[in-house]
Amino acid sequence: xxxxxxxxxxxxxxxxxxxxxxxxxxxxxxxxxxxxxxxxxxxxxxxxxxxxxxxxxxxxxxxxxxxxxxxxxxxxxxxxxxxxxxxxxxxxxxxxxxxxxxxxxxxxxxxxxxxxxxxxxxxxxxxxxxxxxxxxxxxxxxxxxxxxxxxxxxxxxxxxxxxxxxxxxxxxxxxxxxxxxxxxxxxxxxxxxxxxxxxxxxxxxxxxxxxxxxxxxxxxxxxxxxxxxxxxxxxxxxxxxxxxxxxxxxxxxxxxxxxxxxxxxxxxxxxxxxxxxxxxxxxxxxxxxxx
Amino acid sequence: xxxxxxxxxxxxxxxxxxxxxxxxxxxxxxxxxxxxxxxxxxxxxxxxxxxxxxxxxxxxxxxxxxxxxxxxxxxxxxxxxxxxxxxxxxxxxxxxxxxxxxxxxxxxxxxxxxxxxxxxxxxxxxxxxxxxxxxxxxxxxxxxxxxxxxxxxxxxxxxxxxxxxxxxxxxxxxxxxxxxxxxxxxxxxxxxxxxxxxxxxxxxxxxxxxxxxxxxxxxxxxxxxxxxxxxxxxxxxxxxxxxxxxxxxxxxxxxxxxxxxxxxxxxxxxxxxxxxxxxxxxxxxxxxxxxxxxxxxxxxxxxxxxxxxxxxxxxxxxxxxxxxxxxxxxxxxxxxxxxxxxxxxxxxxxxxxxxxxxxxxxxxxxxxxxxxxxxxxxxxxxx
Numbered sequence: 001x002x003x004x005x006x007x008x009x010x011x012x013x014x015x016x017x018x019x020x021x022x023x024x025x026x027x028x029x030x031x032x033x034x035x036x037x038x039x040x041x042x043x044x045x046x047x048x049x050x051x052x053x054x055x056x057x058x059x060x061x062x063x064x065x066x067x068x069x070x071x072x073x074x075x076x077x078x079x080x081x082x083x084x085x086x087x088x089x090x091x092x093x094x095x096x097x098x099x100x101x102x103x104x105x106x107x108x109x110x111x112x113x114x115x116x117x118x119x120x121x122x123x124x125x126x127x128x129x130x131x132x133x134x135x136x137x138x139x140x141x142x143x144x145x146x147x148x149x150x151x152x153x154x155x156x157x158x159x160x161x162x163x164x165x166x167x168x169x170x171x172x173x174x175x176x177x178x179x180x181x182x183x184x185x186x187x188x189x190x191x192x193x194x195x196x197x198x199x200x201x202x203x204x205x206x207x208x209x210x211x212x213x214x215x216x217x218x219x220x221x222x223x224x225x226x227x228x229x230x231x232x233x234x235x236x237x238x239x240x241x242x243x244x245x246x247x248x249x250x251x252x253x254x255x256x257x258x259x260x261x262x263x264x265x266x267x268x269x270x271x272x273x274x275x276x277x278x279x280x281x282x283x284x285x286x287x288x289x290x291x
Numbered sequence: 292x293x294x295x296x297x298x299x300x301x302x303x304x305x306x307x308x309x310x311x312x313x314x315x316x317x318x319x320x321x322x323x324x325x326x327x328x329x330x331x332x333x334x335x336x337x338x339x340x341x342x343x344x345x346x347x348x349x350x351x352x353x354x355x356x357x358x359x360x361x362x363x364x365x366x367x368x369x370x371x372x373x374x375x376x377x378x379x380x381x382x383x384x385x386x387x388x389x390x391x392x393x394x395x396x397x398x399x400x401x402x403x404x405x406x407x408x409x410x411x412x413x414x415x416x417x418x419x420x421x422x423x424x425x426x427x428x429x430x431x432x433x434x435x436x437x438x439x440x441x442x443x444x445x446x447x448x449x450x451x452x453x454x455x456x457x458x459x460x461x462x463x464x465x466x467x468x469x470x471x472x473x474x475x476x477x478x479x480x481x482x483x484x485x486x487x488x489x490x491x492x493x494x495x496x497x498x499x500x501x502x503x504x505x506x507x508x509x510x511x512x513x514x515x516x517x518x519x520x521x522x523x524x525x526x527x528x529x530x531x532x533x534x535x536x537x538x539x540x541x542x543x544x545x546x547x548x549x550x551x552x553x554x555x556x557x558x559x560x561x562x563x564x565x566x567x568x569x570x571x572x573x574x575x576x577x578x579x580x581x582x583x584x585x586x587x588x589x590x591x592x593x594x595x596x597x598x599x600x601x602x603x604x605x606x607x608x609x610x611x612x613x614x615x616x617x618x619x620x621x622x623x624x625x626x627x628x629x630x631x632x633x634x635x636x637x638x639x640x641x642x643x644x645x646x647x648x649x650x651x652x653x654x655x656x657x658x659x660x661x662x663x664x665x666x667x668x669x670x671x672x673x674x
Contacts, residue, residue: 108620268421
């Protein structure tokens with residue numbers, strides 16, 4: 001029983017990381033119908049920025065964190081301007097390929113700049129553990145869970161209670177109509193990319209004590225975040241987090257209870273099953289087209 | 292400039308529209324046939340890989356380019372073909388038999404993948420095919436009694452008509468070339484047939500295709516099966532060329548390379564698949580060239596143009612350092628993909644068409660002919 005709870009908690013913590021990356025997918029998808037295959041690599045880059053600020057320049061953890069988030073937000077805008085804007089509105093396939101290219105590029109360049117070793121960031125949560133009875137919970141995992149809840153709530157408020165959020169939803173439904181209604185679609189898309197890169201950076205920094213930072217971490221975790229986003233239903237913010245947590249728990253449980261090898265494929269088997277039975281995901285809206 | 296007047300349907304679907312095609316393709320084939328007696332063995336090896344990649348490119352083109360079903364899981368089909376061949380060869384099954392068996396099995400599995408894919412579109416299909424590829428990769432690594440797990444499998448040389456064909460011999464190259472040519476001709480014929488027309492109809496508009504009486508589900512599964520079967524054939528050749536296969540060769544990276552093949556070549560033409568294959572196979576020799584010879588040459592050029600000896604040595608060093616950077620290949624891939632998507636969505640073949648048109652229309656060519664239109668798509672969620 002104790003094992004089970006322990007696995008559950010570490011699965012939830014891992015899942016929250018997937019959820020955070022999936023949040024990035026969902027944000028961009030919700031606003032622009034673009035699926036960003038480079039999301040994991042943005043996370044990796046954010047982690048490296050934070051490592052540069054904190055580990056190499058010796059800044060305070062929170063200052064470095066904020067600096068990395070701001071830098072990545074600007075980088076997200078830049079990437080949107082250069083890679084995505086010229087092909088906005090084109091078929092999904094072009095955009096998927098362009099973002100795959102961006103991911104390749106970021107991964108290789110990060111490898112060239114920072115090398116291919118593992119890096120670690122010293123965080124205020126690295127050491128402590130919380131004991132509840134004989135259950136041991138590491139602070140770094142709890143910090144991931146807490147941060148996910150906070151970010152999720154903030155984003156939900158942003159999308160549903162602010163004008164900008166409404167503008168984003170409108171431009172996702174029909175870009176041309178949104179443009180005619182006076183929504184600055186291009187700027188909206190830019191801001192969405194900035195937010196999504198910032199969220200990815202949060203994931204990268206929080207993750208640093210758990211999986212370390214190396215140039216391929218984005219690919220590995222990004223591919224795990226896809227099942228999370230699909231499971232929750234692409235385009236649903238709570239769905240992304242719930243999907244992420246489910247994937248994390250499934251992976252953690254499969255690693256503990258099933259023979260070796262199942263750990264890595266279990267998320268994808270679940271994903272295929274979900275796609276077959278309920279293609280719109282758990283929280284997805286099943287929109288009907290009026291003819 | 293030659294004008295083609297098409298007066299009936301037969302003219303429209305003719306394999307070679309005029310004698311120029313026969314002459315130019317005949318010349319190309321002649322060049323390819325004498326290539327092994329002229330080129331170095333390293334280049335021959337690369338040419339074999341071009342044939343294999345082009346075969347997979349054509350297969351992927353049938354699925355992605357002509358039926359509009361994106362797949363990032365073709366490395367898995369290649370793996371299934373390769374492993375079937377390696378497994379059957381252990382039991383002394385003759386080459387033609389296991390070659391066909393590999394294609395048939397891969398085609399069958401492709402059809403099985405096609406069924407779930409019926410309900411999926413766009414991004415969901417991409418993710419589903421990625422998942423399929425991951426699962427296959429894991430099965431290959433774990434099913435040790437058949438696949439020998441992570442230790443990989445050796446595969447012996449092809450024995451054809453009693454003779455052993457080593458993987459570096461011209462005969463093996465001819466075999467690969469024959470498979471490629473048969474695939475291309477077969478695909479051309481397929482695309483002229485009602486099946487091919489149905490594929491293109493599905494790509495352009497599923498709703499329209501259905502209302503014209505096309506059985507969308509049937510043709511999507513067919514497209515998956517055909518594409519997978521051809522990839523399976525290529526897998527057999529791939530295994531023989533490498534003579535050793537292991538699960539970590541058939542990763543997502545390889546699937547992406549296949550997509551790059553058709554993306555760079557141009558997603559609508561068979562020429563494109565071949566051009567893209569040449570391109571992707573030649574990146575490695577190019578990088579080697581960049582590392583070994585380029586620094587010397589550039590330093591020599593710099594020296595003749597008046598740069599001092601130290602300056603030239605410095606330039607040589609910095610280029611050599613740049614060329615031996617670890618992730619250079621990945622960065623080049625990334626930049627190339629982005630540049631093609633952004634500036635030349637029709638790929639290398641599109642570029643060729645533009646050059647051809649320029650000469651055909653010489654004083655009248657307008658760049659605006661190929662200008663991208665701004666388009667806005669409505670939400671895919673409501674599609």
